[in-house]
Amino acid sequence: MRHCIKALVVATLMVLLAPAPSTAATDTLTIRGFGNWAYGVTDGNHYINGSDAGDYNHGDAAISFIASPVANTTIFIQTAIEIEEETTTKLDFGFAEYAFSNALKFRGGFVQQPFGIYTDIFSVGTLRPFSSLPQGIYGEGAGIVAESLAGAGLRGDFYEESGWGVSYDLYFGSIDLTSGHPWEALHEEEEEEGAVHDEEEEDAHSHATLESHVLTDMFGGRLVVETPVEGLSVGASAYTGDVSHAEHDDHEASAGGSSVTYGLQAEYDNGTFVLRTEYVRQDVENELEVDAAYVEASYMIYRGLQAAVRYDWSDTSLDEGDVDEAPSVLEHEDWGIGLNYWFNQNFVVKCSYHMVTGNRFAESEGEGGLEDETTLVSAGVAFSF
């Protein structure tokens, strides 16, 4: 709680003391930032930012520096503080870009992974109607997209007078992915049945399902088409690479097979009504396949009051092993409704209610069996400048 209040104070000071966007700085330096905080409470399982006892400790804040020291060259650096069970500081992105033209730009460093609608703006809460992203594709345990990749790539934009426009990204490098494997915890429980755990082991056990793996020698791309219908765009993304598993628990580091991920997206935004939908398919050789999708809609009812609704779904199938005793660990379905108030484009209060089925992302918090239905209520704020 103390960390949370501290972060909120720091973030508020950032907003109040920040220079006016773009012009208080010089023409060559732009400083922006954003922050989020949300309280979450569930009826049992741990899900996103919520727990049975209520959880205040979920928030983050970031500062972005965009500099143009010489013509055609842009430097982008974003650092962030994240507050969850621990407080961590990290470099979100750090890259340079050279523009040969609008249609051809080269960037290299730690860049955003261009995939789908939300990876470019992963943590910017003022650019989405819910405090959380759709978990099936963007959740921490989904293992589908990363916030950044270490590598380089090309990108460009073409816009026609007719209203058609095309944006493309091509990239290569490596990404760190975190995926949750709740079915592994299930088997570990079976193996250890009857064993006595001390409190620390129990706590570690219930959250022991997140696994890191690195995708190396990856290359991918994204193509987004803006249509003459104002606000409507469609696109497709894909990437592939070789999986390398990090050491975790009793498992040694190991090489895996190849991974192929592709997705489709559509977005309509007329400034009042916003509709977004994506579908993703991931195939990790000799491990699993994932299908995930969501549909999200929001509408500005009156002045700053906004209503939102989202359906988020994910289904995993394993190449080896079975989970007949608890198939819910492979399933995820989240119906969410939200009500937000936008004081202005830089500050929003969000409340949402989620009904979740499945345990792909909703983890049990202790003993007492696996509850495959979860209810989450979340309330928080998002701000940016």
Added chain:
Amino acid sequence: MKRILTAFLVTSFIGALAAGAAHAQDASYKVVTNTSINVTSISADQLSRIFMKKTTKWADGTSAQPVDQTGSTALSEAFSRGVHGKPARAISSYWQKMVFSGRMVPPPKVSGDNEVLDFVRSKTGAVGYVSSSASTEGVKVLQVNR
């Protein structure tokens, strides 16, 4: 659960109260350009593309340099709805997305009509908007066709 329900109701109440507050008065504006620009009229769509940096040049090949202003919320809202066809909040969201994805920074913002006029007078290819009562000495007024 009761705490969260209370938060929900409070949020809605705050929203309803604030929404009832006086809405920004509509304000009329005019678009001004540097005298180097050989254009007397432009469509709202073309002007929108310049301000959103989807078009970076005028028809004669001169680099376009749009400038935004923070002087009047009503003026900015009127310009946004009249040229972009969207509320200013939506345009702000667009620029947030561009900035935080490292793709583009928005046009510079200055603090009122006088600073807009100074900017436009001094930069070749510059274009901005001012209140309809502002003096247009040293700049050209651009007709915007909707």
